Amino acid sequence: MDPNSRRDIMLENYQHPFHRGLVEDEDYLLFNTNNESCIDHLDIQYQIEDGTIKDIRFDGEACAVSMSAASLMIKALIGKNKDEAKVILENYKKMLAGEDYDATILGELVVYEDIGKQPSRRRCAILAFESLEKLLEKM
Amino acid sequence: MHRDDFEILKSGIIYLDNSATTLKPKCVVDRVVDYYTKYTANAHRGDYDNSLKVDMMYEEVRDKVRDFIHAKSSKEIIFTSGTTDSLNRVVFGFMKYYLKKGDEVLLTKAEHASNILPWLELEKEIGIVVKYIPLENHQVVLRNVQESITERTKVISIAHITNVLGDERPVRDIGKLCQEKGIYFVVDGAQSVPHRAVDVEQLGIDFLAFSAHKMLGPTGVGILYGKEELLEKLHPTIVGGGMNTSFHSDGSWEYKSLPSRLEAGTPNIAGVIGFGAALDYLTEIGMENIHQYEQSLKQYFLAQLETIDHVTVYNKDVGGSIVAFNIDDVFSQDTAIYLNHYHICVRAGNHCAKILKEDLQVKNTCRVSFYFYNTKEEIDEVIRVLKRSKDIFRIVL
Incomplete structure (x- = not known):
């Protein structure tokens, strides 16, 4: 994907994030993620039904990378079961670490491949996914 | 410039x-390098030439700091690791023993973490009450300070200039008010001492904390200024070498006098000596x-x-x-x-x-x-x- 298309996808998800805004529903599990090295923080809610991620909502204050990555992560995860979500997480982490990964599994999340090469921004790209790690421990 | x-x-x-x-500036870096390359030795320890030189250089900086903030005596200048360390010593070395349950400490919501968290810890530990002076257009005005003071107010602890908005507090007026009411006045000078002349006597400050690295000096060096009679009562929060005169197996000990009593362990000698060059440089400008x-x-x-x-x-x-x-x-x-x-x-x-x-x-x-x-x-x-x-x-x- 060329840099302009990557940027367009990130910008679209930053300016019009998917499922932003939390819901008041006790069915949802809430996780807070803080980026210790900066000022980002995100709240992410997961609704699980029969071992599948039925819905995800998020809110918070964060930079364009953190915010858009949360939006794209949510799009990628809804409808996935634990094993599928785990594979997405593993491949995403591999991509950011510069290791071999399966791009077909990640879809639009591949737009963060280059950002993974900047240590200062890798944390922004992974922030939302920290909530997924916490979720997978509970699923 | x-x-x-x-x-x-x-x-x-x-x-x-x-x-x-x-x-x-180069002069600060050179001063630090000189210590490490030409006359490395511990302070207050040896009888050989380099150790005596280090001793002299280290204590000279204390005098420079005294003059820089117009303190009365070099005994009122304690070297710490930074503003945070200095403020923690005020809270846990002095206020912890002076304040009683229910006594009130006035801060503002614009303070740095280092001037809030120690007080919140003490609140939990001994039951003091932390209160916040209401801000007006994000700033401290004297009237709000006056109105926040009650019979239980024992301390006001605020920054001279804040680190978020850079607003300057009416420190001289607050200092005067504190003196009239018998309230201790603790000032976080991290953002003011590097940028303007500060006179602790004129401003009526009881304790002043600031950092060398925010004024051209090396990192890891801070200053705690306190009025001599207050520092005399400040308990050392760290004890060990360099600050005692004797200790015995029967459990008794004796500590040194000020300022050594409050500087346990080998200090940041290179940093302090480098800070001396920074003070000379700032004074020159x-x-x-x-x-x-x-x-x-x-x-x-x-x-x-x-x-x-x-x-x-x-x-x-x-x-x-x-x-x-x-x-x-x-x-x-x-x-x-x-x-x-x-x-x-x-x-x-x-x-x-x-x-x-x-x-x-x-x-x-x-x-x-x-x-x-x-x-x-x-x-x-x-x-x-x-x-x-x-x-x-x-x-x-």
Whole structure:
């Protein structure tokens, strides 16, 4: 994907994030993620039904990378079961670490491949996914 | 001014994060290197030439600090690791023994974490009551201080100049009020002592904390000033070598007199000696000159910012040399990353004052903080970059 298309996808998800805004529903599990090295923080809610991620909502204050990555992560995860979500997480982490990964599994999340090469921004790209790690421990 | 003395500026960076730490002039670095290469020794320990020289150099800096803040005696100057360490010693070495359950301590919501968390710990530990002086337009006004004082108020602990908005507090008036009412006045001078002349006697300050690295000195060196009779009562929070005269197997001991009693262990000798060079350097330029020059830079920057529609400034009328702003609809960290692309160093965030947001209604800002080596040409470049920030996400993403 060329840099302009990557940027367009990130910008679209930053300016019009998917499922932003939390819901008041006790069915949802809430996780807070803080980026210790900066000022980002995100709240992410997961609704699980029969071992599948039925819905995800998020809110918070964060930079364009953190915010858009949360939006794209949510799009990628809804409808996935634990094993599928785990594979997405593993491949995403591999991509950011510069290791071999399966791009077909990640879809639009591949737009963060280059950002993974900047240590200062890798944390922004992974922030939302920290909530997924916490979720997978509970699923 | 004096840009040639700062090697790092030759790299082309525009350094505007001086509230976080300042750059170091060559004379400071040389002084530190000299200690490590020409006369390394511990202080207060040996009878050989180098050790005596170190002793002398180290104690000379104490005298320089005394003169710099117009303290009465060198015994009132304690070397610590930084402002945070200094404030912690005031709270846990003095206030913990002086204050009783129900006694009130006045702070503000704009204080740095280092002037809030120790008090909150003490609140939990011994039951003091932490209260916040209401801010007016984010600033401290004397009337609100007066109205916050009750019969139980024993301490006021505030910054002279805050690190988020750079507002200057009416310290002299508050100092006078404290003296009249028998209230201890603790001042966080981290953002003021580096930028203007501070006279602890004139301002009626009981304890003053500040850091060397925010005024050209090495990191890891701080100052705790306290009135001698108060420091005499301050319990050492760290004990060990260098601060005792004797100790015995029957469990008895005797500590040294001030200031050694409060400096256990090998101090940051290189850092303190390097700080001496920083104090000489600042004195040579003159603190009043530094203050005036920074003010002219800030006014120039504010006037230029007025010409940019999509930038909001949060602190136009403050006394310090800090400008807090945001590009509209852009997260402050993205702005900082954008400016970094043009080698402009600014800070984004809440600047360790995490409860100020309750008053400011804005959680995070970009902060530009000046020092005397900044120039109008640098400001022009920042303005040029901010003006064309419509394409910020082409750079940031």
